[in-house]
Amino acid sequence: MTEQGVLKVAMPKGRIYKQASKLFRQAGLPIPEDFDDSRRLIIPVPEANMEFIMAKPVDVPTYVEYGVADIGIVGKDVLMEENKDVYELLDLGIAKCRMSVIGLPGWKPVIHPRVATKYPNVASQYFRERGQQVEVIKLNGSIELAPLIGLADRIVDMVETGQTLRENGLVEMETMFAVTSRLIANRVSYRMQNNAIQGLCDRLGRMIAAVQN
Ligand code: PRP
Numbered sequence: 001m002t003e004q005g006v007l008k009v010a011m012p013k014g015r016i017y018k019q020a021s022k023l024f025r026q027a028g029l030p031i032p033e034d035f036d037d038s039r040r041l042i043i044p045v046p047e048a049n050m051e052f053i054m055a056k057p058v059d060v061p062t063y064v065e066y067g068v069a070d071i072g073i074v075g076k077d078v079l080m081e082e083n084k085d086v087y088e089l090l091d092l093g094i095a096k097c098r099m100s101v102i103g104l105p106g107w108k109p110v111i112h113p114r115v116a117t118k119y120p121n122v123a124s125q126y127f128r129e130r131g132q133q134v135e136v137i138k139l140n141g142s143i144e145l146a147p148l149i150g151l152a153d154r155i156v157d158m159v160e161t162g163q164t165l166r167e168n169g170l171v172e173m174e175t176m177f178a179v180t181s182r183l184i185a186n187r188v189s190y191r192m193q194n195n196a197i198q199g200l201c202d203r204l205g206r207m208i209a210a211v212q213n
Pocket of ligand 1: 099140141161
């Protein structure tokens, strides 16, 4: 757990950051504008008693589980893949996309197909629950390449606008689950900094409800 008083927030760099920082600002939390294009990794915001830690999205649950960040923002995809011991407090409703099984059109089932993905745990569990034997191949990006160049029969990946699939002649075969970003908390921090964390959670929750209505 971090020093009481200063709330440490693990923020994901990249796609989610823009939407997450907008939500925080709408909820009255002063993330400095010059933070957006900065390469700094730790940004103290003393007027809000907060410190933002800029993390690679996949590492956010690790920082929160170990308590070096009290709370964090992370996609449900990463949360399911990493399966860390953290509280999931709030669905922020941002960075909406879906996890899908994807392949080439006209794909015919084969025995023991190969499935390429950045999410080996999610993919393994999905096919195991359906009694399908697959070989999961872990890749770290550009997953759509795998069926195009013959590395895998199918892929499990995120679809947001569908542009990547369209431009590469791939089709969504099954939608596995919807994905949005979540607010997570370290279990000890949640008890020790309950006022600050629950207060922030309530503010964000009210803001999200107001936007939705
Ligand atoms: C993600 C995902 C898809 C793409 C989907 O990749 O893995 O490739 O975005 O978005 P779309 O439906 O709007 O086209 P990302 O851009 O994070 O890069 P990566 O290929 O390196 O994982």
